[in-house]
Amino acid sequence: MFKKIILLTAVASILVPGATIAQTSARANYRVININTFISQKQISGLTPNQTAVKLFGYQGEEEGRRREQIAITYSRPDTAIIMLTKEGLADDSLFAIKNRVEMRRARNGWQVIWVGEQYKCHQGRGSQAWSAKLCS
Numbered sequence: 001m002f003k004k005i006i007l008l009t010a011v012a013s014i015l016v017p018g019a020t021i022a023q024t025s026a027r028a029n030y031r032v033i034n035i036n037t038f039i040s041q042k043q044i045s046g047l048t049p050n051q052t053a054v055k056l057f058g059y060q061g062e063e064e065g066r067r068r069e070q071i072a073i074t075y076s077r078p079d080t081a082i083i084m085l086t087k088e089g090l091a092d093d094s095l096f097a098i099k100n101r102v103e104m105r106r107a108r109n110g111w112q113v114i115w116v117g118e119q120y121k122c123h124q125g126r127g128s129q130a131w132s133a134k135l136c137s
Contacts (some may be wrong), residue, residue, distance in 0.1 A: 005018050023036065029131060031110055031118045033110060033118060035115065039113055044113065049073050051104065056085070057083075067089025069087050080105050082102070082103050084102075085100045087099075088121070093123070093126070095121070095122060098133060099120075100116070104109060118133075119131040120136055122136035
């Protein structure tokens with residue numbers, strides 16, 4: 001029995017590499033956004049992570065109610081980038097804050113968006129006040 005458990009663990013480690021497990025857990029509490037729709041709407045095909053961040057989340061003028069905006073680009077590996085944008089204090093009856101996560105990977109023909117997700121914080125009585133994948137009501 002013990003040998004079977006070790007063998008199953010070894011096979012699982014080969015089939016599910018650690019990076020995939022880490023990515024999956026980091027994505028777990030996000031609402032998944034369709035990549036093709038996102039790329040088409042934002043017109044970001046073929047851009048580097050820095051260019052993508054500027055295009056997606058660049059300055060759009062002063063907005064009513066905005067208290068804080070934060071952007072970060074991290075490289076978990078030289079060929080993998082994660083762009084995070086957090087906007088808090090939104091002028092919205094139900095939505096207090098939104099966090100976007102855009103994952104990119106370098107391919108032969110440049111950088112590609114491989115995953116997009118969103119998290120939300122709601123105003124009291126309109127949903128979760130902690131980061132959640134659930135839309136506010």
